Amino acid sequence: MLTVVRRLVVALAVAALCVTAPATGASADPECHVNPLTGTCVIEVTDPGDPGDPDDPGDPGGGGGGGPRVCEDWDGPIDCESELGTWDNDRSCYLEVADPQPPKSDPAWEGNSDGEIYRCMIPNPASPGSWWTTYVWLGEPPEAGPDPAVLAQQAVAQMTLRAGEIGMNPSGEPEAISIVGVPTWLWVADPDEHTVGPITRSVTAGGTTVTATGTLDEIVWDMGEGHEVTCDGPGTPWSEGRSDDEATCSYSYARSSARQPDLEYTVTATSSWTIAWEGGGENGTIPLSFTRSAQVQVGEIQAITIG
Structure with a gap:
């Protein structure tokens, strides 16, 4: 039987950038192509279809219309x-x-x-x-079923993973002013399965089911003054009455942003994920990263002693 492949293009809403790293296991990692204008991450995966029997007028198929084997x-x-x-x-x-x-x-x-x-x-x-x-x-090899690695990529596309909104400063607004020497709380402001996980999706084709589970490994915060903070979770939102000791992810600036362009530091949060999948007698992992940036002003409080 002949086999055709049609393209399935799935958009993932990502604020700034999606990066893929080499996959392990039997799969090949999906490629993430970023639209520089919209920040949308597009993953292309192949969808094996059944073109139908060319010798049977009643089974036209075509373009994968007959469905997978x-x-x-x-x-x-x-x-x-x-x-x-x-x-x-x-x-x-x-x-x-x-x-x-x-x-x-x-x-x-x-x-x-x-x-x-x-x-x-x-x-x-x-x-x-x-x-x-x-x-x-x-006399010739048997017809192969759907590729589990392809089904895994389709499951990843269905997860619509994205970079989380940046929560920062006690006010929760990145544009607010941080203070030198005072901890700046860092967190994901829109936590859900698409931004901090875990998330699971399954795809079935031709009698083969592949299940993929995405887990957030860590978030690396580049604070814009040459230092990074690595946090193993989405962080804790600041709220009135909380002590700085309760912050699960924070950073204290050593100098103000007075000499920076626009008087601001650029803070970049990179979320690293691992997608583990299995099905069809195969398994593997796919690493993915998503990045978002925000600006922050850092001021300095100076004490004046009056004799």
């Missing part, structure tokens, strides 16, 4: 890919290339000299979790 055994839907191989609906078994290949004299070759011998794992309906094993000849 569906795999079924006698009990219903089954994963198209697993650690046992690729499911074959006609043979009702998981196929995997036999290693080593038997000699050409083996009856499994059926007199053929091309192609390969595949191990055929047939589920035993009388004993769930057990399998019958036989060997078959195939």
Whole structure:
């Protein structure tokens, strides 16, 4: 059967910048393309579709319109890919290339000299979790099911992760004035599953389900005067009556911003995430980072002694 790929473009609302790092595991990390005008992060992932049977006028398909390949055994839907191989609906078994290949004299070759011998794992309906094993000849590889790594990227796109709004200063307004030597509280002002997690999304196609969970690892605050603060959570919002000892993320400036452009420091908060996914017999992790910036003025209180 022929296979076509159509593009699924999903926009993630990000205030300033989305950065991807190399993925680990079986997946390739989704690429985040940032629109410099809107700050929108666009992730492109492939969506395997079924073009239909070109020899069957009643099955036009086209452009993925037929949907992804569906795999079924006698009990219903089954994963198209697993650690046992690729499911074959006609043979009702998981196929995997036999290693080593038997000699050409083996009856499994059926007199053929091309192609390969595949191990055929047939589920035993009388004993769930057990399998019958036989060997078959195939002239060409079986049709593959949906790529779990692609489904993982689709799950990431559905999370609509974004950089959180910056909460800063006791007033909560980044534009307010901080004071030299006085702790400036730092926090995410709009905490929800999209900005601080955790968040879980699942995608199912062709009988394969991939589940991805995003977790916020840390937020690195670049305070604009050459120092950074690393916090392992979204921080604690300031409120009236709270002691500075209750701040879970804060920074004390050593000098005022009087000599800075526009009399302000630029504060940048970078949120680092890990997306862990599994399904279809595979698993992996995808690291992502989101960044937002704000300006802050820092003043200095001077004491005057009158004799």
